Amino acid sequence: MPVFRLLGVLTLLMMLSAVPAHGHGAPTDPPSRAFLCSPGQPTASSSPCRSAIAAGLPSKEWDNIRLPNVRGQDEAKVPDGKLCSAGLAKYAGLDQSSAAWPVTKLKSTAFTYRATIPHQGSFRFYVTRDGFSPDRPLRWADLDQFLNVPSPPLVNGSYEFQVQLPQDRTGRHLVYTVWQNTDTPDTYYSCTDVEIAAAVKPTTPAAQQAPAAPPVKAAPQTPASRSAPSSTKPSAPKSSVPRPVPVASSAEQPPSDATRFGMAAVVAALGGLVVLGGFVLWRKRIL
Numbered sequence: 001m002p003v004f005r006l007l008g009v010l011t012l013l014m015m016l017s018a019v020p021a022h023g024h025g026a027p028t029d030p031p032s033r034a035f036l037c038s039p040g041q042p043t044a045s046s047s048p049c050r051s052a053i054a055a056g057l058p059s060k061e062w063d064n065i066r067l068p069n070v071r072g073q074d075e076a077k078v079p080d081g082k083l084c085s086a087g088l089a090k091y092a093g094l095d096q097s098s099a100a101w102p103v104t105k106l107k108s109t110a111f112t113y114r115a116t117i118p119h120q121g122s123f124r125f126y127v128t129r130d131g132f133s134p135d136r137p138l139r140w141a142d143l144d145q146f147l148n149v150p151s152p153p154l155v156n157g158s159y160e161f162q163v164q165l166p167q168d169r170t171g172r173h174l175v176y177t178v179w180q181n182t183d184t185p186d187t188y189y190s191c192t193d194v195e196i197a198a199a200v201k202p203t204t205p206a207a208q209q210a211p212a213a214p215p216v217k218a219a220p221q222t223p224a225s226r227s228a229p230s231s232t233k234p235s236a237p238k239s240s241v242p243r244p245v246p247v248a249s250s251a252e253q254p255p256s257d258a259t260r261f262g263m264a265a266v267v268a269a270l271g272g273l274v275v276l277g278g279f280v281l282w283r284k285r286i287l
Helices: 002-018 047-054 089-095 223-227 257-286
Strands: 026-029 066-068 110-114 121-128 143-150 158-162 171-181 186-196
Touching: 026 186, 047 089, 121 158
Parallel strands: none
Antiparallel strands: 026 110, 066 186, 110 158, 121 143, 121 171, 171 186
16 A cells, blocks of 8 residues: 555656746846736737737746756757747747837836746846847847846846946837746746837036127217217228328418517618608708
8 A cells, every 4th residue: 555655656746747837037127028918917918919829828927938958059049030939839929020019118227027936047138239120030130139147136036137228229129038047957038029218418518518708788879979970971991001290381380589570670671761761852852
């Protein structure tokens, strides 16, 4: 009897070991495609999620997209066009090329990766290059790695990251996350559709701007200037050649004292001659 019990326990352990563990982790902020299609999410009713679920997506296992024994050889193990599903047939619906996938507008640089079963390992983050279109299959050549975080701490059941996306990426893009475990042979893959806002250009501080020229105040008008009519005749151009200083003529100057004395003497002499001539003529008549 004990032998049969031992065999029963061993058989049960073998059966349990053959059942894959349910879930380990996936991005939740911004959320991955698998998480958006999981039960309870309003986005699960979107057309891409409905198509993926109809194609066999195990929506309750949104945190279990994993491959064993990759060992960092991601491009060799995951083929182009199947990056979101990691090449797993049951997750193939996540590889749909469609612009209808729900998009998360990035409002901060904080990313959250929920660990339903925590593991030790490193995270690699990729973002699509300029010209990316969700209407085309995703390839490794479409991605640029922008962050690598080895062994981050677990905070309230999640791994949290402060990321810095390339500054030249704006508009519709896809963030690809790879979680490579070190305490298990598994690697996890996730696709997240995002919209990156354009960077705001800093304005020039007011202190660095050139000060505006002060307004020129007109000189106050005097009563004379207000009464004088304005002349429309253009003024004569000023010459740099100095003008000769006018010299007053002698006729305009008053006679000096010497001149006055000489003139009086001449008048007196003429008067004497006139008197003398008159006397001479008078005597001739008498004689």
